[in-house]
Amino acid sequence: MQFKQLEAFAKVTELRSFSRAAEELYLTQPTVSAHVKALEEEIGCQLVSRSTRSLSLTEEGNTLYPYVRRILDLKNTALQKLRQEQRQILRIGASTIPSGYILPRLLKEYRKLHPDIYFNVVQGNSGTIEEMIGDNTLDIGFVGMDSTEKNILSYPFCEDSLLYVAPATEYYRRLFDRSPSLQELLQEPLILREANSGTLHALDSYLLEQHVDMSKLNIIGNVNDLEAIKQMILNQTGVSILSGFSVSDLLARGQLLAYPLHTPHPRRFYIIQKKDKSLSPTEESFLGFSRSFYTL
Template sequence: MEFKQLEAFVAVVEYNSFSEAARHLFLTQPTVSAHIRSLEQELNSKLIIRTTKKLTVTRRGYQLYDCAVNMLNMRNSLIEEFTGQDKKIIDLGVSTIPSSYILPEILSAFGHQVPNVYFHSWQSDSQGAIARVLDGSVDLSLVGNCSQEEECCFVPFCHDRLVIATPVNEHFLRYQEQGACFRDFLEEPFIMREKGSGTKKEIDRYLEEHGISASSLRIVARMNDLEAIRKSIVKGVGISVLSYRSARDLADSRQILLFPLDGDTQGRTFYIVYNKNRILKPHVKQFIHFVKDFYSAPERDSV
Protein backbone atom coordinates (compact mmCIF):
# COMPACT_ATOMS: atom_id res chain seq x y z
CA MET A 1 0.00 0.00 0.00
CA GLU A 2 1.42 3.37 -1.04
CA PHE A 3 0.47 6.99 -0.48
CA LYS A 4 -0.24 7.45 -4.20
CA GLN A 5 -2.91 4.75 -4.01
CA LEU A 6 -4.48 6.27 -0.89
CA GLU A 7 -4.45 9.75 -2.45
CA ALA A 8 -6.28 8.40 -5.51
CA PHE A 9 -8.86 6.59 -3.38
CA VAL A 10 -9.54 9.62 -1.18
CA ALA A 11 -9.91 11.86 -4.23
CA VAL A 12 -12.40 9.48 -5.89
CA VAL A 13 -14.52 9.40 -2.72
CA GLU A 14 -14.40 13.16 -2.22
CA TYR A 15 -15.12 14.11 -5.84
CA ASN A 16 -17.44 11.12 -6.39
CA SER A 17 -15.80 10.72 -9.78
CA PHE A 18 -12.79 8.95 -11.25
CA SER A 19 -12.34 11.59 -13.94
CA GLU A 20 -12.45 14.51 -11.48
CA ALA A 21 -10.04 12.72 -9.14
CA ALA A 22 -7.64 12.18 -12.04
CA ARG A 23 -7.86 15.85 -13.05
CA HIS A 24 -7.12 17.15 -9.55
CA LEU A 25 -4.26 14.69 -9.02
CA PHE A 26 -2.74 15.35 -12.46
CA LEU A 27 -3.11 11.66 -13.31
CA THR A 28 -4.84 9.79 -16.11
CA GLN A 29 -8.13 8.10 -15.32
CA PRO A 30 -6.69 4.60 -16.04
CA THR A 31 -3.93 5.29 -13.48
CA VAL A 32 -6.50 6.22 -10.83
CA SER A 33 -8.47 3.08 -11.65
CA ALA A 34 -5.31 1.00 -11.36
CA HIS A 35 -4.56 2.45 -7.92
CA ILE A 36 -8.06 1.56 -6.70
CA ARG A 37 -7.79 -1.98 -8.10
CA SER A 38 -4.43 -2.45 -6.37
CA LEU A 39 -5.91 -1.37 -3.04
CA GLU A 40 -8.89 -3.69 -3.46
CA GLN A 41 -6.62 -6.62 -4.30
CA GLU A 42 -4.29 -5.94 -1.39
CA LEU A 43 -7.13 -5.53 1.10
CA ASN A 44 -9.24 -8.28 -0.46
CA SER A 45 -12.25 -5.97 -0.25
CA LYS A 46 -14.51 -4.16 -2.71
CA LEU A 47 -14.11 -0.46 -1.96
CA ILE A 48 -16.01 1.26 -4.75
CA ILE A 49 -18.84 -0.02 -6.95
CA ARG A 50 -18.96 1.81 -10.26
CA THR A 51 -21.69 1.49 -12.88
CA THR A 52 -22.39 3.55 -15.99
CA LYS A 53 -24.80 5.70 -13.98
CA LYS A 54 -23.32 6.12 -10.52
CA LEU A 55 -20.48 5.49 -8.11
CA THR A 56 -21.07 3.91 -4.70
CA VAL A 57 -18.56 3.66 -1.84
CA THR A 58 -18.93 0.42 0.11
CA ARG A 59 -18.96 0.13 3.91
CA ARG A 60 -15.37 -1.13 3.86
CA GLY A 61 -14.57 1.71 1.51
CA TYR A 62 -15.74 4.31 4.02
CA GLN A 63 -13.70 2.57 6.72
CA LEU A 64 -10.61 2.85 4.56
CA TYR A 65 -11.45 6.46 3.67
CA ASP A 66 -11.37 7.52 7.32
CA CYS A 67 -8.04 5.76 7.87
CA ALA A 68 -6.56 7.06 4.61
CA VAL A 69 -7.46 10.68 5.38
CA ASN A 70 -5.76 10.38 8.77
CA MET A 71 -2.66 8.78 7.23
CA LEU A 72 -2.35 11.45 4.54
CA ASN A 73 -2.85 14.23 7.07
CA MET A 74 -0.23 12.66 9.31
CA ARG A 75 2.22 12.46 6.41
CA ASN A 76 1.64 16.11 5.51
CA SER A 77 2.02 17.12 9.16
CA LEU A 78 5.31 15.23 9.44
CA ILE A 79 6.64 16.92 6.31
CA GLU A 80 5.70 20.34 7.69
CA GLU A 81 7.11 19.47 11.12
CA PHE A 82 10.50 18.33 9.87
CA THR A 83 10.98 20.71 6.96
CA GLY A 84 9.54 23.79 8.58
CA GLN A 85 7.15 24.59 5.76
CA ASP A 86 4.52 23.15 3.47
CA LYS A 87 6.45 21.75 0.52
CA LYS A 88 5.46 20.41 -2.86
CA ILE A 89 6.26 16.70 -3.20
CA ILE A 90 8.00 14.88 -6.06
CA ASP A 91 7.88 11.08 -5.94
CA LEU A 92 11.03 9.91 -7.64
CA GLY A 93 12.25 6.50 -8.76
CA VAL A 94 15.99 6.15 -9.21
CA SER A 95 18.30 3.36 -10.30
CA THR A 96 21.52 2.42 -8.51
CA ILE A 97 24.16 4.66 -10.07
CA PRO A 98 22.04 7.82 -10.36
CA SER A 99 20.92 7.29 -6.74
CA SER A 100 24.42 7.34 -5.27
CA TYR A 101 26.52 9.31 -7.75
CA ILE A 102 24.22 11.72 -9.63
CA LEU A 103 21.10 12.47 -7.59
CA PRO A 104 22.83 14.06 -4.53
CA GLU A 105 24.42 16.86 -6.55
CA ILE A 106 21.22 17.41 -8.56
CA LEU A 107 19.07 17.71 -5.42
CA SER A 108 21.58 20.03 -3.78
CA ALA A 109 21.62 22.38 -6.77
CA PHE A 110 17.86 22.21 -7.31
CA GLY A 111 17.21 22.84 -3.61
CA HIS A 112 19.20 26.08 -3.74
CA GLN A 113 17.20 27.23 -6.76
CA VAL A 114 13.74 25.92 -5.72
CA PRO A 115 13.74 25.50 -1.92
CA ASN A 116 10.07 24.53 -1.43
CA VAL A 117 10.08 21.03 -2.98
CA TYR A 118 10.27 17.81 -0.96
CA PHE A 119 11.50 14.57 -2.59
CA HIS A 120 10.35 11.06 -1.77
CA SER A 121 12.60 8.60 -3.62
CA TRP A 122 12.71 4.84 -4.17
CA GLN A 123 15.89 3.08 -5.29
CA SER A 124 15.87 -0.05 -7.44
CA ASP A 125 17.51 -1.23 -10.64
CA SER A 126 16.58 0.54 -13.89
CA GLN A 127 13.92 -2.00 -14.73
CA GLY A 128 12.22 -1.52 -11.36
CA ALA A 129 12.40 2.29 -11.59
CA ILE A 130 10.73 2.21 -15.02
CA ALA A 131 8.04 -0.11 -13.65
CA ARG A 132 7.21 2.49 -10.98
CA VAL A 133 6.67 5.10 -13.69
CA LEU A 134 4.33 2.73 -15.51
CA ASP A 135 2.24 1.89 -12.44
CA GLY A 136 2.00 5.55 -11.44
CA SER A 137 3.67 5.23 -8.04
CA VAL A 138 6.29 7.88 -8.95
CA ASP A 139 6.19 11.10 -10.97
CA LEU A 140 9.40 10.26 -12.82
CA SER A 141 12.53 8.13 -12.59
CA LEU A 142 16.23 8.58 -13.31
CA VAL A 143 17.56 5.41 -14.93
CA GLY A 144 20.58 3.95 -16.68
CA ASN A 145 18.94 2.46 -19.75
CA CYS A 146 16.16 3.08 -22.23
CA SER A 147 13.40 0.49 -22.76
CA GLN A 148 10.75 0.04 -25.45
CA GLU A 149 7.77 0.94 -23.26
CA GLU A 150 5.38 2.88 -25.48
CA GLU A 151 3.82 4.74 -22.54
CA CYS A 152 7.18 6.14 -21.42
CA CYS A 153 9.11 9.15 -22.61
CA PHE A 154 12.90 8.88 -22.15
CA VAL A 155 14.88 12.13 -22.03
CA PRO A 156 18.70 11.85 -22.00
CA PHE A 157 20.30 14.09 -19.40
CA CYS A 158 23.75 12.74 -18.52
CA HIS A 159 26.47 10.83 -20.37
CA ASP A 160 28.99 8.43 -18.89
CA ARG A 161 31.27 5.62 -20.00
CA LEU A 162 32.09 2.12 -18.89
CA VAL A 163 35.50 1.20 -17.49
CA ILE A 164 37.22 -1.98 -16.36
CA ALA A 165 37.88 -1.76 -12.62
CA THR A 166 40.61 -3.95 -11.08
CA PRO A 167 42.40 -4.34 -7.76
CA VAL A 168 45.69 -2.51 -7.27
CA ASN A 169 48.43 -5.15 -7.51
CA GLU A 170 51.58 -5.83 -9.52
CA HIS A 171 49.70 -7.85 -12.12
CA PHE A 172 47.32 -5.04 -13.07
CA LEU A 173 49.94 -2.32 -12.61
CA ARG A 174 51.89 -4.06 -15.40
CA TYR A 175 48.72 -4.00 -17.52
CA GLN A 176 48.52 -0.27 -16.85
CA GLU A 177 52.13 0.30 -17.90
CA GLN A 178 51.90 -1.84 -21.04
CA GLY A 179 48.36 -0.92 -22.08
CA ALA A 180 45.62 -3.52 -22.30
CA CYS A 181 42.46 -4.14 -24.31
CA PHE A 182 39.30 -5.91 -23.15
CA ARG A 183 40.37 -9.30 -24.55
CA ASP A 184 43.45 -9.20 -22.31
CA PHE A 185 41.09 -9.46 -19.34
CA LEU A 186 39.05 -12.46 -20.51
CA GLU A 187 40.91 -14.90 -18.25
CA GLU A 188 40.48 -12.72 -15.18
CA PRO A 189 37.76 -13.44 -12.56
CA PHE A 190 34.74 -11.24 -13.34
CA ILE A 191 32.11 -9.88 -10.96
CA MET A 192 28.91 -9.12 -12.90
CA ARG A 193 25.75 -7.14 -12.19
CA GLU A 194 22.42 -8.99 -12.11
CA LYS A 195 19.71 -8.71 -14.78
CA GLY A 196 17.70 -5.48 -14.60
CA SER A 197 20.75 -3.25 -14.13
CA GLY A 198 21.38 -0.58 -16.76
CA THR A 199 25.11 -1.28 -16.48
CA LYS A 200 24.48 -4.97 -17.19
CA LYS A 201 22.52 -4.05 -20.32
CA GLU A 202 25.38 -1.83 -21.52
CA ILE A 203 27.93 -4.60 -20.89
CA ASP A 204 25.82 -7.03 -22.90
CA ARG A 205 25.63 -4.50 -25.73
CA TYR A 206 29.40 -4.04 -25.72
CA LEU A 207 30.09 -7.78 -25.78
CA GLU A 208 27.68 -8.34 -28.65
CA GLU A 209 29.12 -5.48 -30.71
CA HIS A 210 32.63 -6.88 -30.30
CA GLY A 211 31.76 -10.51 -30.92
CA ILE A 212 32.59 -11.65 -27.40
CA SER A 213 30.43 -14.37 -25.90
CA ALA A 214 29.33 -13.76 -22.31
CA SER A 215 30.04 -17.45 -21.67
CA SER A 216 33.72 -16.82 -22.43
CA LEU A 217 34.01 -14.64 -19.32
CA ARG A 218 35.25 -16.28 -16.13
CA ILE A 219 32.41 -15.11 -13.87
CA VAL A 220 33.03 -15.75 -10.17
CA ALA A 221 30.09 -13.78 -8.74
CA ARG A 222 26.88 -11.96 -9.69
CA MET A 223 25.72 -9.17 -7.40
CA ASN A 224 22.87 -6.67 -7.27
CA ASP A 225 24.59 -4.42 -4.75
CA LEU A 226 27.00 -2.01 -6.44
CA GLU A 227 28.76 -1.18 -3.19
CA ALA A 228 29.41 -4.89 -2.62
CA ILE A 229 30.98 -5.09 -6.09
CA ARG A 230 33.20 -2.07 -5.38
CA LYS A 231 34.41 -3.54 -2.08
CA SER A 232 34.97 -6.95 -3.67
CA ILE A 233 37.23 -5.40 -6.31
CA VAL A 234 39.24 -3.57 -3.64
CA LYS A 235 39.64 -6.86 -1.71
CA GLY A 236 40.87 -8.68 -4.82
CA VAL A 237 37.87 -10.95 -5.40
CA GLY A 238 37.80 -10.09 -9.08
CA ILE A 239 37.44 -7.36 -11.67
CA SER A 240 34.28 -5.78 -13.07
CA VAL A 241 32.95 -3.38 -15.68
CA LEU A 242 31.54 -0.31 -13.95
CA SER A 243 30.20 3.10 -14.74
CA TYR A 244 33.07 5.59 -14.49
CA ARG A 245 30.96 7.81 -12.24
CA SER A 246 30.55 4.98 -9.75
CA ALA A 247 34.27 4.14 -9.66
CA ARG A 248 36.21 7.39 -9.90
CA ASP A 249 36.29 8.05 -6.13
CA LEU A 250 38.03 4.70 -5.51
CA ALA A 251 40.40 5.35 -8.41
CA ASP A 252 41.26 8.83 -7.08
CA SER A 253 42.19 7.28 -3.72
CA ARG A 254 44.22 4.54 -5.51
CA GLN A 255 42.08 1.71 -4.11
CA ILE A 256 41.34 0.41 -7.61
CA LEU A 257 42.73 0.80 -11.12
CA LEU A 258 40.59 1.85 -14.09
CA PHE A 259 41.07 0.88 -17.73
CA PRO A 260 39.12 2.43 -20.60
CA LEU A 261 36.77 0.09 -22.43
CA ASP A 262 38.43 0.06 -25.82
CA GLY A 263 36.17 0.51 -28.81
CA ASP A 264 33.25 1.78 -26.72
CA THR A 265 32.56 4.91 -28.75
CA GLN A 266 28.91 5.10 -27.66
CA GLY A 267 29.50 5.24 -23.90
CA ARG A 268 26.30 5.18 -21.88
CA THR A 269 23.46 7.57 -21.19
CA PHE A 270 21.26 8.21 -18.18
CA TYR A 271 17.63 9.11 -18.78
CA ILE A 272 14.75 10.96 -17.18
CA VAL A 273 11.69 8.77 -17.72
CA TYR A 274 8.06 9.76 -17.22
CA ASN A 275 4.67 8.52 -18.37
CA LYS A 276 3.66 10.47 -21.49
CA ASN A 277 -0.03 9.88 -20.68
CA ARG A 278 0.27 11.50 -17.25
CA ILE A 279 -0.41 15.17 -16.62
CA LEU A 280 2.69 16.41 -14.83
CA LYS A 281 2.41 18.94 -12.01
CA PRO A 282 4.16 22.28 -12.67
CA HIS A 283 6.91 21.68 -10.09
CA VAL A 284 7.58 18.22 -11.59
CA LYS A 285 7.97 19.78 -15.04
CA GLN A 286 10.30 22.36 -13.51
CA PHE A 287 12.46 19.60 -12.02
CA ILE A 288 12.60 17.72 -15.34
CA HIS A 289 13.77 20.85 -17.18
CA PHE A 290 16.35 21.49 -14.46
CA VAL A 291 17.78 17.94 -14.64
CA LYS A 292 17.84 17.99 -18.44
CA ASP A 293 19.98 21.15 -18.42
CA PHE A 294 22.14 20.31 -15.40
CA TYR A 295 24.72 18.24 -17.33
CA SER A 296 24.45 20.16 -20.59
CA ALA A 297 28.24 20.73 -20.65
CA PRO A 298 29.97 17.52 -21.85
CA GLU A 299 32.05 15.55 -19.39
CA ARG A 300 35.78 15.63 -20.12
CA ASP A 301 37.12 13.44 -17.33
CA SER A 302 39.80 11.01 -18.43
CA VAL A 303 40.61 7.57 -17.07
Protein backbone atom coordinates in the same frame (compact mmCIF):
# COMPACT_ATOMS: atom_id res chain seq x y z
CA MET B 1 -7.98 30.55 26.74
CA GLN B 2 -5.03 31.03 24.38
CA PHE B 3 -2.32 28.67 23.18
CA LYS B 4 0.39 30.96 24.57
CA GLN B 5 -1.14 30.60 28.04
CA LEU B 6 -1.30 26.81 27.74
CA GLU B 7 2.28 26.64 26.43
CA ALA B 8 3.56 28.76 29.31
CA PHE B 9 1.73 26.63 31.89
CA ALA B 10 2.96 23.37 30.33
CA LYS B 11 6.58 24.54 30.15
CA VAL B 12 6.55 25.81 33.76
CA THR B 13 5.08 22.48 34.86
CA GLU B 14 7.67 20.44 32.98
CA LEU B 15 10.68 22.49 34.06
CA ARG B 16 9.41 23.51 37.51
CA SER B 17 10.84 26.95 36.92
CA PHE B 18 9.51 30.22 35.52
CA SER B 19 12.99 31.40 34.52
CA ARG B 20 13.89 28.19 32.64
CA ALA B 21 10.47 28.14 30.99
CA ALA B 22 11.06 31.70 29.81
CA GLU B 23 14.40 30.68 28.27
CA GLU B 24 12.83 27.71 26.46
CA LEU B 25 9.99 29.84 25.10
CA TYR B 26 12.23 32.81 24.23
CA LEU B 27 10.15 35.05 26.47
CA THR B 28 10.86 37.17 29.54
CA GLN B 29 10.07 35.71 32.94
CA PRO B 30 7.40 38.37 33.68
CA THR B 31 5.67 37.47 30.40
CA VAL B 32 5.56 33.77 31.29
CA SER B 33 4.23 34.63 34.75
CA ALA B 34 1.56 36.84 33.19
CA HIS B 35 0.44 34.06 30.82
CA VAL B 36 0.07 31.58 33.69
CA LYS B 37 -1.72 34.16 35.82
CA ALA B 38 -4.17 34.92 32.98
CA LEU B 39 -4.90 31.19 32.61
CA GLU B 40 -5.57 30.89 36.34
CA GLU B 41 -7.92 33.86 36.24
CA GLU B 42 -9.83 32.45 33.29
CA ILE B 43 -10.22 29.03 34.91
CA GLY B 44 -10.94 30.52 38.29
CA CYS B 45 -8.44 28.66 40.42
CA GLN B 46 -4.75 28.61 41.29
CA LEU B 47 -2.70 26.18 39.23
CA VAL B 48 0.86 26.85 40.40
CA SER B 49 1.98 27.17 44.00
CA ARG B 50 4.79 29.73 44.08
CA SER B 51 7.40 30.14 46.81
CA THR B 52 10.89 31.56 47.03
CA ARG B 53 12.45 28.09 47.24
CA SER B 54 10.34 25.82 45.06
CA LEU B 55 7.52 25.61 42.57
CA SER B 56 4.80 22.99 42.57
CA LEU B 57 1.38 22.42 41.08
CA THR B 58 -1.80 22.64 43.02
CA GLU B 59 -4.28 19.79 42.88
CA GLU B 60 -6.12 21.69 40.14
CA GLY B 61 -2.87 22.20 38.27
CA ASN B 62 -2.06 18.47 38.36
CA THR B 63 -5.55 17.70 37.06
CA LEU B 64 -5.31 20.21 34.22
CA TYR B 65 -1.78 19.49 32.99
CA PRO B 66 -2.43 16.18 31.10
CA TYR B 67 -5.28 17.82 29.18
CA VAL B 68 -3.12 20.84 28.32
CA ARG B 69 -0.34 18.55 27.10
CA ARG B 70 -2.74 16.65 24.84
CA ILE B 71 -4.17 19.90 23.43
CA LEU B 72 -0.67 21.19 22.59
CA ASP B 73 0.43 17.85 21.08
CA LEU B 74 -2.71 17.75 18.94
CA LYS B 75 -2.08 21.31 17.76
CA ASN B 76 1.53 20.48 16.80
CA THR B 77 0.42 17.33 14.95
CA ALA B 78 -2.20 19.27 13.01
CA LEU B 79 0.26 22.01 12.05
CA GLN B 80 2.85 19.46 10.92
CA LYS B 81 0.26 17.68 8.79
CA LEU B 82 -0.84 20.95 7.17
CA ARG B 83 2.75 21.93 6.40
CA GLN B 84 3.38 18.57 4.74
CA GLU B 85 0.24 18.92 2.60
CA GLN B 86 1.28 22.41 1.52
CA ARG B 87 4.77 21.30 0.52
CA GLN B 88 5.51 20.41 -3.07
CA ILE B 89 6.36 16.70 -3.23
CA LEU B 90 8.47 14.95 -5.87
CA ARG B 91 8.26 11.15 -6.11
CA ILE B 92 11.55 10.19 -7.74
CA GLY B 93 12.95 6.81 -8.67
CA ALA B 94 16.63 6.27 -9.39
CA SER B 95 18.80 3.34 -10.32
CA THR B 96 22.06 2.73 -8.46
CA ILE B 97 24.40 5.18 -10.21
CA PRO B 98 21.97 8.12 -10.48
CA SER B 99 20.81 7.74 -6.87
CA GLY B 100 24.33 7.70 -5.47
CA TYR B 101 26.32 9.91 -7.82
CA ILE B 102 24.01 12.13 -9.90
CA LEU B 103 20.89 12.98 -7.89
CA PRO B 104 22.67 14.31 -4.77
CA ARG B 105 24.24 17.20 -6.67
CA LEU B 106 21.20 17.76 -8.88
CA LEU B 107 18.79 17.95 -5.91
CA LYS B 108 21.12 20.24 -4.00
CA GLU B 109 21.15 22.76 -6.87
CA TYR B 110 17.40 22.45 -7.49
CA ARG B 111 16.60 23.13 -3.83
CA LYS B 112 18.60 26.36 -4.00
CA LEU B 113 15.93 27.59 -6.40
CA HIS B 114 13.01 25.80 -4.71
CA PRO B 115 13.80 25.48 -0.98
CA ASP B 116 10.28 24.31 -0.08
CA ILE B 117 10.46 21.21 -2.23
CA TYR B 118 10.14 17.80 -0.54
CA PHE B 119 11.50 14.76 -2.36
CA ASN B 120 10.88 11.07 -1.81
CA VAL B 121 13.56 9.01 -3.57
CA VAL B 122 13.23 5.27 -4.18
CA GLN B 123 16.29 3.29 -5.31
CA GLY B 124 16.16 0.16 -7.45
CA ASN B 125 17.72 -1.18 -10.61
CA SER B 126 16.71 0.40 -13.91
CA GLY B 127 14.08 -2.25 -14.68
CA THR B 128 12.40 -1.84 -11.30
CA ILE B 129 12.27 1.96 -11.58
CA GLU B 130 10.73 1.68 -15.05
CA GLU B 131 8.01 -0.62 -13.69
CA MET B 132 7.25 1.83 -10.85
CA ILE B 133 6.96 4.70 -13.34
CA GLY B 134 4.60 2.57 -15.42
CA ASP B 135 2.25 1.81 -12.53
CA ASN B 136 2.26 5.45 -11.26
CA THR B 137 4.10 4.64 -8.04
CA LEU B 138 6.72 7.21 -9.09
CA ASP B 139 6.52 10.39 -11.16
CA ILE B 140 10.03 10.78 -12.59
CA GLY B 141 12.81 8.21 -12.92
CA PHE B 142 16.57 8.36 -13.47
CA VAL B 143 17.90 5.15 -15.00
CA GLY B 144 20.91 3.66 -16.73
CA MET B 145 19.25 2.40 -19.90
CA ASP B 146 16.83 3.61 -22.52
CA SER B 147 13.25 2.38 -22.30
CA THR B 148 11.65 0.27 -24.99
CA GLU B 149 8.18 0.40 -23.43
CA LYS B 150 5.53 2.20 -25.51
CA ASN B 151 4.00 3.91 -22.46
CA ILE B 152 7.32 5.38 -21.23
CA LEU B 153 8.95 8.61 -22.43
CA SER B 154 12.74 8.61 -22.18
CA TYR B 155 15.19 11.53 -22.39
CA PRO B 156 19.01 11.17 -22.41
CA PHE B 157 20.49 13.67 -19.98
CA CYS B 158 23.92 12.56 -18.78
CA GLU B 159 26.92 10.61 -20.07
CA ASP B 160 29.37 8.29 -18.33
CA SER B 161 32.07 5.81 -19.24
CA LEU B 162 32.46 2.08 -18.65
CA LEU B 163 35.67 1.14 -16.87
CA TYR B 164 37.37 -2.17 -16.32
CA VAL B 165 38.12 -1.94 -12.59
CA ALA B 166 40.73 -4.03 -10.80
CA PRO B 167 42.59 -4.17 -7.46
CA ALA B 168 45.56 -1.84 -7.13
CA THR B 169 48.11 -4.65 -7.26
CA GLU B 170 51.38 -5.01 -9.15
CA TYR B 171 49.85 -7.75 -11.31
CA TYR B 172 47.16 -5.46 -12.70
CA ARG B 173 49.54 -2.50 -13.05
CA ARG B 174 51.74 -4.60 -15.31
CA LEU B 175 48.74 -5.97 -17.17
CA PHE B 176 47.40 -2.47 -17.93
CA ASP B 177 50.86 -1.14 -18.84
CA ARG B 178 51.14 -3.53 -21.78
CA SER B 179 47.75 -2.53 -23.28
CA PRO B 180 46.07 -5.95 -23.12
CA SER B 181 43.43 -7.06 -25.59
CA LEU B 182 39.79 -7.13 -24.59
CA GLN B 183 39.79 -10.92 -24.78
CA GLU B 184 42.70 -11.06 -22.33
CA LEU B 185 40.97 -8.70 -19.87
CA LEU B 186 37.77 -10.69 -19.96
CA GLN B 187 39.53 -13.88 -18.89
CA GLU B 188 40.13 -12.40 -15.46
CA PRO B 189 37.59 -13.40 -12.74
CA LEU B 190 34.63 -11.05 -13.36
CA ILE B 191 32.02 -9.91 -10.85
CA LEU B 192 29.09 -8.32 -12.65
CA ARG B 193 25.93 -6.43 -11.72
CA GLU B 194 22.55 -8.15 -11.61
CA ALA B 195 20.09 -8.60 -14.47
CA ASN B 196 18.02 -5.47 -15.24
CA SER B 197 20.80 -3.15 -14.06
CA GLY B 198 21.72 -0.36 -16.46
CA THR B 199 25.43 -1.12 -16.09
CA LEU B 200 24.97 -4.74 -17.16
CA HIS B 201 22.77 -3.61 -20.05
CA ALA B 202 25.52 -1.18 -21.17
CA LEU B 203 28.09 -3.98 -20.94
CA ASP B 204 25.87 -6.28 -23.01
CA SER B 205 25.63 -3.61 -25.72
CA TYR B 206 29.39 -3.03 -25.67
CA LEU B 207 30.21 -6.74 -25.96
CA LEU B 208 27.71 -7.10 -28.81
CA GLU B 209 29.49 -4.27 -30.68
CA GLN B 210 32.82 -6.01 -30.06
CA HIS B 211 31.42 -9.38 -31.22
CA VAL B 212 32.18 -10.96 -27.85
CA ASP B 213 29.97 -13.77 -26.58
CA MET B 214 28.99 -13.15 -22.94
CA SER B 215 29.07 -16.89 -22.27
CA LYS B 216 32.81 -16.91 -22.99
CA LEU B 217 33.58 -14.55 -20.08
CA ASN B 218 35.10 -15.79 -16.83
CA ILE B 219 32.15 -14.66 -14.69
CA ILE B 220 32.46 -15.76 -11.06
CA GLY B 221 29.34 -14.01 -9.77
CA ASN B 222 26.54 -11.48 -10.16
CA VAL B 223 25.88 -9.07 -7.30
CA ASN B 224 22.98 -6.63 -6.91
CA ASP B 225 24.91 -4.31 -4.58
CA LEU B 226 27.42 -1.90 -6.13
CA GLU B 227 29.21 -1.21 -2.83
CA ALA B 228 29.62 -4.94 -2.27
CA ILE B 229 31.22 -5.31 -5.70
CA LYS B 230 33.68 -2.52 -4.94
CA GLN B 231 34.60 -4.16 -1.63
CA MET B 232 35.14 -7.47 -3.42
CA ILE B 233 37.53 -5.80 -5.85
CA LEU B 234 39.37 -4.09 -2.99
CA ASN B 235 39.74 -7.49 -1.34
CA GLN B 236 41.05 -8.98 -4.61
CA THR B 237 38.12 -11.36 -5.12
CA GLY B 238 37.91 -10.37 -8.76
CA VAL B 239 37.52 -7.51 -11.22
CA SER B 240 34.45 -5.82 -12.65
CA ILE B 241 33.17 -3.46 -15.32
CA LEU B 242 31.60 -0.45 -13.64
CA SER B 243 30.42 3.09 -14.16
CA GLY B 244 33.13 5.73 -14.03
CA PHE B 245 30.93 7.77 -11.66
CA SER B 246 30.87 4.95 -9.13
CA VAL B 247 34.63 4.52 -8.67
CA SER B 248 36.03 8.01 -9.24
CA ASP B 249 36.78 8.52 -5.52
CA LEU B 250 38.57 5.17 -5.13
CA LEU B 251 40.59 5.77 -8.29
CA ALA B 252 41.63 9.24 -7.12
CA ARG B 253 42.89 7.74 -3.85
CA GLY B 254 44.78 5.00 -5.68
CA GLN B 255 42.79 2.22 -4.02
CA LEU B 256 41.65 0.77 -7.35
CA LEU B 257 42.98 0.67 -10.90
CA ALA B 258 40.92 1.23 -14.03
CA TYR B 259 41.38 0.48 -17.70
CA PRO B 260 39.12 2.36 -20.12
CA LEU B 261 36.89 0.42 -22.47
CA HIS B 262 36.97 2.25 -25.77
CA THR B 263 33.30 2.28 -26.67
CA PRO B 264 32.12 3.90 -29.92
CA HIS B 265 29.36 5.65 -27.96
CA PRO B 266 29.48 6.91 -24.36
CA ARG B 267 27.18 5.33 -21.85
CA ARG B 268 24.08 7.45 -21.25
CA PHE B 269 21.66 7.88 -18.38
CA TYR B 270 18.02 8.65 -19.00
CA ILE B 271 15.14 10.48 -17.37
CA ILE B 272 11.87 8.61 -17.78
CA GLN B 273 8.21 9.45 -17.19
CA LYS B 274 4.90 7.81 -18.03
CA LYS B 275 3.69 8.86 -21.46
CA ASP B 276 0.04 9.54 -20.65
CA LYS B 277 0.62 11.05 -17.19
CA SER B 278 0.03 14.78 -16.71
CA LEU B 279 2.83 16.22 -14.62
CA SER B 280 2.21 18.85 -11.97
CA PRO B 281 3.90 22.26 -12.33
CA THR B 282 6.46 21.14 -9.73
CA GLU B 283 7.23 17.95 -11.66
CA GLU B 284 7.47 19.85 -14.95
CA SER B 285 9.86 22.33 -13.35
CA PHE B 286 12.09 19.59 -11.94
CA LEU B 287 12.05 17.64 -15.21
CA GLY B 288 13.12 20.72 -17.19
CA PHE B 289 15.84 21.57 -14.67
CA SER B 290 17.18 18.00 -14.71
CA ARG B 291 17.29 17.79 -18.51
CA SER B 292 19.33 20.98 -18.72
CA PHE B 293 21.60 20.31 -15.72
CA TYR B 294 24.10 18.23 -17.70
CA THR B 295 25.28 18.99 -21.22
CA LEU B 296 25.39 16.05 -23.61
